[in-house]
Amino acid sequence: MSNYSEESILNFLGPYKGNRSAVLRSLQLVQELLGYVPDSALDIIAKNSNVSRAEVYGVFTFYSDFRSTPPAKAVVKVCVAEACQASGSASLISELHDKGYDIHKGNIKDDIQMEQTFCLGNCALGPAAMVNGAPIGRATCAKIFASTSAVTA
Amino acid sequence: MTKVFVSMDSAALSMGANEVAAAISEHAAKAGHDVTIVRNGSRGMLWLEPLVEVETEAGRVGYANVSADQIPELLASGFLSGSSHDSCLGLVEELDFLKNQTRITFARVGVTDPLSLADYEAHGGLKGLRNAIAMTPANIVNEVTESGLRGRGGAGFPAGIKWNTVLNTESDQKYVCCNADEGDSGTFADRMLMEGDPFTLIEGMIIAGIAVGATEGLIYVRSEYPHAIDVLNQAIAIANENKLLGSSVLGSKFAFNLEVRVGAGSYVCGEETAMLESLEGKRGMVRAKPPIPALVGLFGKPTVINNVMTLSAVPMILADGASSYQSFGMDRSRGTQVFQLAGNILRGGIVELPFGITLGDLVNTVGGGTHSGRPIKTVQIGGPLGAYLGEESFDVPMGYESLAEAGGMLGHGGIVVFDDTVNMAKQARFAMEFCAEESCGKCTPCRIGSTRGVEVIDRIVAGEDQAKNLELLEDLCEVMTDGSLCAMGGLTPLPVRSALKLFPADFGIKVEVK
Numbered sequence: 243m244s245n246y247s248e249e250s251i252l253n254f255l256g257p258y259k260g261n262r263s264a265v266l267r268s269l270q271l272v273q274e275l276l277g278y279v280p281d282s283a284l285d286i287i288a289k290n291s292n293v294s295r296a297e298v299y300g301v302f303t304f305y306s307d308f309r310s311t312p313p314a315k316a317v318v319k320v321c322v323a324e325a326c327q328a329s330g331s332a333s334l335i336s337e338l339h340d341k342g343y344d345i346h347k348g349n350i351k352d353d354i355q356m357e358q359t360f361c362l363g364n365c366a367l368g369p370a371a372m373v374n375g376a377p378i379g380r381a382t383c384a385k386i387f388a389s390t391s392a393v394t395a
Numbered sequence: 396m397t398k399v400f401v402s403m404d405s406a407a408l409s410m411g412a413n414e415v416a417a418a419i420s421e422h423a424a425k426a427g428h429d430v431t432i433v434r435n436g437s438r439g440m441l442w443l444e445p446l447v448e449v450e451t452e453a454g455r456v457g458y459a460n461v462s463a464d465q466i467p468e469l470l471a472s473g474f475l476s477g478s479s480h481d482s483c484l485g486l487v488e489e490l491d492f493l494k495n496q497t498r499i500t501f502a503r504v505g506v507t508d509p510l511s512l513a514d515y516e517a518h519g520g521l522k523g524l525r526n527a528i529a530m531t532p533a534n535i536v537n538e539v540t541e542s543g544l545r546g547r548g549g550a551g552f553p554a555g556i557k558w559n560t561v562l563n564t565e566s567d568q569k570y571v572c573c574n575a576d577e578g579d580s581g582t583f584a585d586r587m588l589m590e591g592d593p594f595t596l597i598e599g600m601i602i603a604g605i606a607v608g609a610t611e612g613l614i615y616v617r618s619e620y621p622h623a624i625d626v627l628n629q630a631i632a633i634a635n636e637n638k639l640l641g642s643s644v645l646g647s648k649f650a651f652n653l654e655v656r657v658g659a660g661s662y663v664c665g666e667e668t669a670m671l672e673s674l675e676g677k678r679g680m681v682r683a684k685p686p687i688p689a690l691v692g693l694f695g696k697p698t699v700i701n702n703v704m705t706l707s708a709v710p711m712i713l714a715d716g717a718s719s720y721q722s723f724g725m726d727r728s729r730g731t732q733v734f735q736l737a738g739n740i741l742r743g744g745i746v747e748l749p750f751g752i753t754l755g756d757l758v759n760t761v762g763g764g765t766h767s768g769r770p771i772k773t774v775q776i777g778g779p780l781g782a783y784l785g786e787e788s789f790d791v792p793m794g795y796e797s798l799a800e801a802g803g804m805l806g807h808g809g810i811v812v813f814d815d816t817v818n819m820a821k822q823a824r825f826a827m828e829f830c831a832e833e834s835c836g837k838c839t840p841c842r843i844g845s846t847r848g849v850e851v852i853d854r855i856v857a858g859e860d861q862a863k864n865l866e867l868l869e870d871l872c873e874v875m876t877d878g879s880l881c882a883m884g885g886l887t888p889l890p891v892r893s894a895l896k897l898f899p900a901d902f903g904i905k906v907e908v909k
Contacts, residue, residue: 263676263694266659291676304678304835305659307618319619323580323829324775324822328738328813329766360662360779360829362619363583364406365811366441366736366743375621379409379444 246276248286255290265291265301269308278309314355316390320345320381321370323361329368329380337383353394396429397475398450402505404437404590405622406583411462412445418463419447422470430475436591438505439745440492442766448487451477457484492742492761497723499731500707501584501747504591510629512637515594521645523713527602528647535606536562539709541717543729548574548665548702549777549806549882551795554709557699560689561607564697569609571600571699572674572692573706575616575623576658576665579778581737581809584745585703589616589623592707593630597653599706601644602713603699604651612653613693615670618660627655662779662833666881667700669835680835681881702807704733723749728794736762738775738811755789758812769814773897775822777806779829780886782893783819802893804886819898824852826890834883841884844875848891855902865904868895 254275258264268287272279279302288295302308320338321331322345335345343349343356364370367379373389401407401416416432423430438446443459456477458469465482472480484490498504507514515521527535540555561569573596577585589596600612616624631653634640642650656674658664664673668682671693692698708730712720720730728750734757736743741763758764758774765771773783782803784791791801798805813822827848836842851868855861872888879885895902 263674265676266673267656267676270657270659297677300678301676305661307658307660321580324779324825325581325738325809325811327822327825328811328817359619359660360833361578361580361582362405363577363586364409365581365583365738365809366740367406367409367444368738370409372619377405377409377622379406 246280248282251275251283251286252290255287259290260292262291262293265293265298266305269298269302273308276312278312281310314350315353316355316393317374318354318356318386318390319359319362319372320356321360321362321364321368322358325361325365326368326370331369334369334381334383338386341383354390396431398431398433399475400433400435400448400450400455402437402444402446403434403509403622404444404587405620406441406587407437407444407446408622410444410460414463415445415447415461415466418466422466423475426470428470428475433508435507436504436509437587437744438487438493439501439587440490440742441744442742443484446487449475449477453477454486454488457487457490458482459484492744492746495761496747497731497749498747499711499720499723500595500704500733501588501592501745502711503595504588504745507592509591509593509626510633512594512633512639515592519714520594520710521598521639523710524598524602524645526713527605528645528649532562532606532608535602535713538717539606539712542712542720543717543724543727544705544708544712544720545728545795546702547704547708547732547807549804551805554701554705557689557701558603558607560687561609561697561699564690566697568611568694569607569697569699570693571603571607571609571612571701572670573600573612573614573703574665574667574670574700575614575620575703576670577620577703577807578617578662578665579780579807579809581775581811582735582778582807583737584733584735584808586620586623587745588703588707589620590626593627594634595707595710596627596703597630597634597639599709600653601640601651602709603701603706605644605649607697607699609699610650610652612651613674614653614655615658615664615674616655617658617664624655624657631655662829663835663881663883666883668881670700671698678835680837681883683880704807725749725751725792725794726796728796732793732805732808734793735807735809736812737809739765739767739814740812741766750794751792753789754784754791754793754810755786757793758810759789762812765812765814767814767816769816771812772815772817773813773819775811775813775890776809777804778809779826780804780882780889781806782889783822783897784893785897804889819894819901820852820856820903823891823894823902824849824856826887826894827852830883830887838878838880838884840875840878841880841887844871844879844884845887847871848875848887852891852902855904858903858905861904
């Protein structure tokens with residue numbers, strides 16, 4: 243995942259050369275390519291988009307999707323918003339906590355990372371979760387770990 | 396050949412619809428049955444997912460909550476001919492939940508194959524666009540104005556008036572931006588429409604473009620909706636291939652190009668000006684208004700910004716005429732509203748009805764009360780910035796003005812039900828916490844007020860100098876309401892104040908709440 247060169251990123255961002263409005267899109271592309279946005283990529287994007295590094299850094303830190311370190315093999319998003327609160331997300335979150343996952347911190351353990359999210363749009367079948375983009379309705383610890391084990395195995 | 400429908404809506408997938416579809420393919424082939432599986436959108440009866448429908452001569456027969464390991468047994472029982480079984484619902488369209496709805500925007504969702512343009516046309520699609528192409532832009536705008544359609548994103552601004560402003564503003568370039576950053580908890584209608592009937596949204600956007608003279612359209616979808624993004628991109632590719640999009644829409648003189656842009660996990664980007672900043676590749680910082688985006692929008696150009704539901708109501712209005720749409724609803728709330736029943740609810744999902752049904756009928760009669768079986772304590776309407784209402788508001792008819800009178804807000808039509816185990820001090824604290832987390836930080840009342848709000852609520856709950864701290868919280872709420880740039884800080888006091896007013900005991904309050 244960390245095997246990249248400035249040249250390969252620049253090639254990847256080629257279509258956006260000189261495009262000042264492509265900073266967000268460029269960050270998204272780098273994260274799709276590498277799984278995260280390494281610090282050096284901020285300079286590359288700044289150069290390619292013809293904006294300052296500070297502007298790129300500002301965009302990078304504004305959006306919660308971006309990560310500065312590589313993600314775990316399985317990234318679990320757990321909804322903490324109202325509809326899932328009404329459907330018992332608090333007890334799910336505390337069970338996950340007992341298993342060593344603090345969704346508010348997003349720590350990695352055994353190739354699994356659990357993160358909080360505000361709404362996955364599955365509000366009638368809460369608690370809602372998502373494992374590497376695959377949705378889980380009426381989520382339980384058992385359902386979540388069955389799904390992560392399929393990814394981490 | 397038997398047609399079997401298994402939804403590919405995210406909610407259905409979250410309950411195992413892919414595994415069910417795969418099992419049907421596998422076991423039907425083994426048993427020598429000729430089966431075609433259609434991956435449709437969801438009917439919106441989410442508590443029944445995975446719902447499997449089998450096409451029979453009498454109509455589509457449904458089987459509820461089907462699991463992959465049940466398939467051999469269902470096949471053996473003859474479900475491909477619609478035979479009875481414990482999970483059999485009978486004819487899906489005869490179920491009360493569906494039969495009693497007025498599906499206009501959601502007419503095709505769950506019925507058709509979302510990615511079949513032929514299916515779309517066979518079910519009334521493109522009729523509105525064909526009519527629009529033959530009309531003058533001013534007449535299209537007039538039709539939308541006459542229909543009474545108001546912005547379904549939450550603000551309720553008349554769509555036709557917004558379009559008229561853009562139409563009458565001279566510019567070398569104009570844009571149509573669809574706000575599909577559906578971040579409010581308890582709302583999922585935009586997602587379900589994009590996944591279940593994307594051509595309706597595409598058609599609505601093309602009509603908007605023709606009406607105001609815009610040739611570029613952008614759909615801003617939140618990254619939490621990977622499946623919707625995928626379906627939209629496929630649908631746009633199909634629309635391009637079939638000359639629905641591009642330099643000559645359906646062979647006309649109008650050009651329209653459409654592109655999906657993906658958000659990056661920011662709630663405030665659902666606010667229209669923050670969305671514009673994000674579309675320009677920047678931090679999602681709210682802009683001061685005026686100027687309104689209809690005059691100075693994306694890249695400084697006149698821009699129509701509408702929600703998915705607003706734009707998706709447009710094809711029907713142009714197909715059947717303004718008066719048809721206008722004939723539904725009550726007072727100044729015309730047409731239908733796609734309500735979303737969410738949270739602790741027995742029958743959660745999509746309920747499209749004319750404005751006017753009471754809140755109580757929606758959550759109790761249609762929704763069946765709570766999923767937990769306990770009494771309802773409160774409902775929150777309109778997302779995290781909407782008020783909490785108690786049972787005393789259950790006779791309020793659902794409409795923009797009627798809800799506002801009751802101290803609530805319709806918002807995007809999401810209704811989150813809570814049972815009697817909820818602690819409202821926690822909910823009030825969460826509202827402030829959420830605002831602190833998601834504030835763009837541009838204005839002080841929102842950025843700092845939300846953090847101070849959490850602290851003050853904590854002190855009230857801890858019983859510290861309650862009278863003084865309640866006064867402080869009230870003062871803070873007033874400053875946030877009046878002093879914030881946008882609805883993020885401006886409406887956060889709504890859930891806080893309503894929770895406090897309705898349920899002071901949850902805050903451990905021993906003094907009188909003003």
